[in-house]
Amino acid sequence: GQNIDQPTEMTATEGAIVQINCTYQTSGFNGLFWYQQHAGEAPTFLSYNVLDGLEEKGRFSSFLSRSKGYSYLLLKELQMKDSASYLCAVRDSNYQLIWGAGTKLIIKP
Amino acid sequence: ETGVTQTPRHLVMGMTNKKSLKCEQHLGHNAMYWYKQSAKKPLELMFVYNFKEQTENNSVPSRFSPECPNSSHLFLHLHTLQPEDSALYLCASSQDPGTGDEKLFFGSGTQLSVL
Numbered sequence: 001g002q003n004i005d006q007p008t009e010m011t012a013t014e015g016a017i018v019q020i021n022c023t024y025q026t027s028g029f030n031g032l033f034w035y036q037q038h039a040g041e042a043p044t045f046l047s048y049n050v051l052d053g054l055e056e057k058g059r060f061s062s063f064l065s066r067s068k069g070y071s072y073l074l075l076k077e078l079q080m081k082d083s084a085s086y087l088c089a090v091r092d093s094n095y096q097l098i099w100g101a102g103t104k105l106i107i108k109p
Numbered sequence: 110e111t112g113v114t115q116t117p118r119h120l121v122m123g124m125t126n127k128k129s130l131k132c133e134q135h136l137g138h139n140a141m142y143w144y145k146q147s148a149k150k151p152l153e154l155m156f157v158y159n160f161k162e163q164t165e166n167n168s169v170p171s172r173f174s175p176e177c178p179n180s181s182h183l184f185l186h187l188h189t190l191q192p193e194d195s196a197l198y199l200c201a202s203s204q205d206p207g208t209g210d211e212k213l214f215f216g217s218g219t220q221l222s223v224l
Contacts, residue, residue, distance in 0.1 A: 008149065030209040042113070042199070042215035050209060087152070091209055099151035 002026045004100035006088050011106045012078055020073045020086050020103045028093020034062055034073045035087040037102070043087055046073070075105075083107045112136065115200050115216035122190065123224055130185040130219045132200030140206040141183040142213065143175060146197040158183060159206055190223045197221070 005023045012018040024032070031050040037043040049055055049064035049071060061074040075082055088100040113134045122128050134141060143155040157165035158177040172194075174186040183200055197220050201213040 004151065033212065035213075040217070042217045043213075044215070045212040048210050048212065089152075095207065095209065097152075097154070097213075101149055101151050 002092060002098045004088055004090060004098055006086075006100040006103045008101070009104045009106065011108060012075075014078055014080060014107055014109050016078050017074065017076050018078060018105065020075075020088075020105065022071045022073070022088035022100055024069050024071075024088075024090045024098070024100075026069075026090050026092045026098055029066060030091040030093065030095060032062075032064055032071050033087075033089045033091070033097070034071075035089065036084050037087060038084045046086075078107050080107050080109070113200055113202055113214050113216035115198075115219055117219055118217065119220045119222075121222045121224060122187070124190060124192075126190075127186070127188040129187065130198055130200075130221075132183040132185075132216055134181055134183075134200075134202040134214070136202055136204075136214060138202040138204050138214070139180055140203045141177060141180070142201040142203075143183065143185055144199040144201060144215075146199055146218070152199070156185075157206065164206075187221075190221075192223050195221055195223045 003025045034046040035043040036046050047062040054063045059076045064071045085102040085104045087102045090098045116131045140159045145153040155169045156175040161177050172189050176184040197218045199218045200216040203211050
């Protein structure tokens with residue numbers, strides 16, 4: 001079966017750096033997405049990786065290793081507003097999106 | 110108004126009620142989706158409409174009935190639901206569902222409670 005694994009919950013301190021990991025086993029690969037979802041709000045697109053390596057976008061970076069079936073989302077200079085759930089999703093060979101259960105990130109002052 | 114709008118934001122219904130969820134997108138997209146989001150579970154794709162035609166129905170029980178009258182509007186009609194149907198129902202849209210980097214634009218969802 002197809003599966004996406006990510007930690008259920010993480011805690012970090014304001015101003016610090018946090019890395020949220022995502023591992024996947026899917027039937028083929030056509031890209032990996034990260035979405036951010038604040039409580040009670042819509043998920044919003046953060047990043048897309050289809051080639052190996054690091055994609056940097058301001059304070060957020062996303063890394064992909066296709067050979068390892070692994071990605072991480074790196075958040076730097078954490079702010080209180082970064083408290084949210086982070087969803088990892090992989091597009092498989094049929095272009096279906098396979099979702100992880102999300103990682104709830106708690107930022108403490 | 111821009112983006113994807115869902116109404117109502119919250120809904121409480123009994124198992125014998127009939128209600129409808131509404132979604133409207135103002136992005137000019139061609140595809141619309143219904144997802145179910147339960148606590149600590151992955152998003153579950155329910156239905157996909159592409160150019161008003163239903164292209165996916167992921168073995169969803171018949172007590173959920175979608176309707177897509179045009180590319181901007183999507184409804185989910187609910188009847189005789191079960192308590193396990195309580196969840197957040199998210200609507201999303203996208204420009205072209207056939208491409209790899211296609212990203213979804215979500216509404217804020219309807220939090221449904223079935224008593």
